[in-house]
Amino acid sequence: MSSRFKFFDEEEISFTNNSSNSAIENKAEDYIKQGVTLEARYRCEQMNITKVEDNISFHCTTKKQYHLEYYETNKAKISLEQFLYKINPEVLKDAIIATEPLEYSKENVMLTLNKDNIIESIVNYTDIKDQWEAFKPKLMQTSFYKALLQHDFKAAEGFILGGDTEFGSEANLIKTYEKAFFFHILFNDYDPWIDRPVKQRLKFNSQIFVNVPIELELTHGIIDENNETVEIMTVGKLVKDGLDNAVLEEQYNKFYKPMIEYDFTEYNYEYIVRRIIDKKTTLIVSAKANLKEEVKYNYQFITQFDLKKID
DSSP states (O other): OOSSTTTTTTTOOOOOOOOOHHHHOGGGGGGTTEEEEEEEEEEEEEEEEEEEETEEEEEEEEEEEEEEETTTEEEEEEEEEEEEEEEESSSGGGHHHHHHHHHHHSSSEEEEEEETTTTTEEHHHHHHHHHHHHHHHHHTTTTHHHHHHHHHHHHHHHHHHHHHHHHHHHHHHHHHHHHHHHHHHHHOOTTTTTOSSSEEEEEEOOSSSTOOOOEEEEEEEEEEESSSSEEEEEEEEEEEETTTTTHHHHHHHHHHHHOSSSSOEEEEEEEEEEEHHHHHOOOEEEEEEEEEETTTTEEEEEEEEOOOOOO
């Protein structure tokens, strides 16, 4: 695997796309015989916190360990080795326990990357989809799903339909990876040397409001550099054009005001990602992400993510 960054020799080969439709159907294991150009092991810790005013109402910490291999053919193989979690309130833990096997099948994947280091295709998509179909009847037998079915049939039905949608197409599953922080940190176009005529935009749905699309304008810059590493920071600025405050206030009044009592204030989103990259190998050696979605002073959804390369 060659670097996209300018601190490397110009003669080095850049990423090229050698994928084909037939290759997508192959199993990830079929590529083991190909040469591994780079590999690394990472540990990640993610904390999600919900605050009502300044009081924490929910928090969850997940820890994952991954093994990553880059191949000569613009492919990256990811293996989830460990998955640990703590959640409060603990009653929500049942959902994680019920779906834990799915995390391992979903996050053991072979990806094809384009020249900008962005996920282009899932080599073993068919295998992952088949694993979801095989897992579905087992999920329906868990105590979590049976309790959900008894208390809220529509929620239980939606839980399965959500999985069918997520795994139902390669494009949808790629969207899942793009939102997962390990994949988002590693497989993204964060090159600060590119002179972009138009700034990149990151699009996703709000976690506070229902069916409200959010758009951030991204800026990349170098904040520190030495002989061995370079630190790149990406900042996302909320694009307020297109956001309908009337819709936000209406949902706030329906879902949050009965609990918080204070009126709707101002909606905001903060996005900061810092990556430290080894100049020699091009591998990310550590990264931090801090995200905060909020109705100012009233309600906050905070995500903190830390990644580090281990020997």
